[in-house]
Amino acid sequence: MAVLCAAVTLAGGLVALGQDLYGPRAVAVVVLLVVAGASAVLLVVRGASLPRRVLGGLVHTGGVGIGLAQLVPQEPQAALAITALLSLVVVEVSYFFPAAWVRRHMPALVLLSNGTLLLRGDVHVGYVLAIDAVLLALGLVTSQLAERALGAHRDPLTGLPNRRSSDDRLQALVAAGGTFSVALLDLDHFKEVNDTAGHEAGDRVLLRVARLPARVLPPGAVLARQGGDEFVLLLPGRDGDQAVVDVWRVCDALAGIGLSCGVAQHQPGDTVAQLMRRADGALYAAKSAGRGRVELAAATGTPA
Template sequence: MATPRVMARTLSVFFLFGGVTGSLVALGAGSAGYGREVLAGLSLCAVLAAAVAHRWGLRWRRNVFHLPLAGGGGLILAAVSVSPDPASAVVCAAIMSFVIIDVYFFFSFLVASTHLAVWLPAVTAALLAHGTVSWGTTLALDVIMIALGVVTRELVVRASGASRDPLTDLRNRRGLDDALRELMVTVPRTGERLSAALLDLDNFKTINDTQGHDAGDAVLREVADVWRRALPPSAVLARHGGDEFALLLPGVPGPAALELVRRLCALHPDIRLSCGVAEYVVGDSAAQLMRRADQALYAAKAAGRGRCELDGGEVSDLARDLAVALTHGDVAVHFQPILQVATDDVVGVEALARWTHPERGPVSPSEFVAVAEQHGLITALGEHVLRQTCTQLAALHAATGRRLRVGVNVSGIELSDPTYPDRVRAVFADTGWPAEEVVLEVTESLLDAESATSVATLHALRDLGLKVAIDDFGTGYSSLSRLDTLPIDVLKVDHSFIAAITTSPRRTQMLRSIVALAGALGMDVVAEGVETPEQDLLLRSVGCTFEQGWLHGRPMPVAELQATLERRDGELTRATG
């Protein structure tokens, strides 16, 4: 079916030619009188209708086009009735073919056939009521109009096939581009809101690889069917390619679009989807709008997948405050000790960003890191934390002689930046901190096995001397195949896994297996979230390499860390003395 822009243009052209045809019939009618004047007036109405459709038709929704088509049919029937002679009546009745072509071009087959069922008997009755047109001529005209409808519908079906995805029966990329192009013409003129969304099925490749392509196709059809039924009629849903869908939401602002896609994603409890949403702003081109939606999708993936993010068209107050805090150096770094089990000595720390808002007080890292990722501040935040970490630990080393290995969290957005290794190298050069004493901690979910850029970045960083740790290992994203495909030196077992080891024999055995596997692969294991002596004792018994948690120290500023180290050294000296 046609887009509103094409519908408006087609309708205006047919009204114009219908008016011109009626005017010519009036001029060439065989006899003068009332009929010719009325026919000329009806023709003028058709021309005016053409002007209205051309000027305002772009703003009409699809259903509105039923009204001008009904008005056109009424004008034609009136023209047939007042035609001064049989030839004029037949010509006026033939103009009804314009209406038949329009309805089969504009609407579904069922709706178009309903129009045909109304107008064909009406024009037949009008011709027969004229009294001078034979049954044969009338039926011949009916056959012509039916044929035009059938051919038009066939051409529409064939043309639309080039713009539809055969698997899901949604629009394909070409169909989406056509719809977006139409909207980008109408939206600036009407001032209507418009949002675009890109959706990606997480780990879709795994479904194809483990369950087969038929299972993957079934998932794509399920998502298409569910969303098609749940979306408003004005929405445009398309399969953008592979496992990615695109959505256009005319009349829907960005925040409302975000809530809508979140509700729809929740309809698939067994399918994880990441989604990026962007709202049209004045001056956007179609490419810019979709690029911002793609950036929001990337932010959703980088934040852990299974999320829906809104492009930061308007920077939030918290983002502005975070940008100011980064400029003034108000984001602090705290350090949590990491204990080497074999020696009972603190040999490392994890660097953790901390921000105290001047009005709100302490802000959760999960909140301000998400804001940084959404509003393009994550690069500045990551570099600030790394630089502060290296500077403070270099000063600690100068004061105490202790050189601690430090774990630093890195965002998936940073890893996808090819310039990230150069920026890291510059920080080491400026601070004098050795790369060999830094462990980059990467949440496994941030590393897409298909992301060549991220994996290449990790290899480049390891070439500098850094180590790589997989953080939160043991959560839902864990995959043994990743231990082979990713450059990994350390496994950090998630605190939620450690919390149950003293109450679950099976969890204990799994932990023992993880430690053994890591040892066989030449990897160290860090147990996170160690809070009780019982957990510590069990971790020692299974051969865990390192421990981290409140039992050994909470995150603290570098001055407090120095005091803690000195106190532990003193206690150790007294114990051995």
């Protein structure tokens, strides 16, 4: 998203270079470029921790900004060139937001953004409708392709990253080096929930874990479902002691759901298999000690 915001800034600047803009028109162009550039910086610095509604607000702001910018240039060709920037917003929305959100918001975003072209009076309505049709088709097709690609890396029930995705991210963390920790979270007595209350009740428990509020986790943390009743929590930049505090915070946020957790800090030279083996050993120790505990694995492979 940050790259696309930066692209809007660059493209908008190139369009502005070809115009003789003075007074309010020049101010409008400057404001548009500043907003797009500031959005790019915000997404680079805080993008991973921003709530969905804030990201959605940035998208709508970009669409409205492009719509207003269409009124700035005197020539209709320049206004249509600015309309091309909307294709970047469409791709951004289609790729980064759920398909249901795209279907709900895309038509209004496109029609409202391009509706300003009709206010100019020098752009034929047929051109506007043709552009809208192409943008809507682009958005829907991109959304479907992104959803299919994402499905290979998402757990179908919870929507969390699956084992394949978490393994890829863990491999990247190991390759990058630096300080990070991994935690395995296992639901206590989950089989009993399925046996006594049914699988739907078990699914509700899994979904509650998946909907853990983002504020509970530190920036950059990744919660994924390994399969069954086991989850993995990747904690970049956190040493073992910090990770234990983070995991206890998760346990407190999921009060009523019993969790046994094993934490391991990455050690220089650790492979993914070695790191996960130590985390699994700590998880086993937590279960053996009575469940409902968080255990930290020592570097030697035994729980601390």
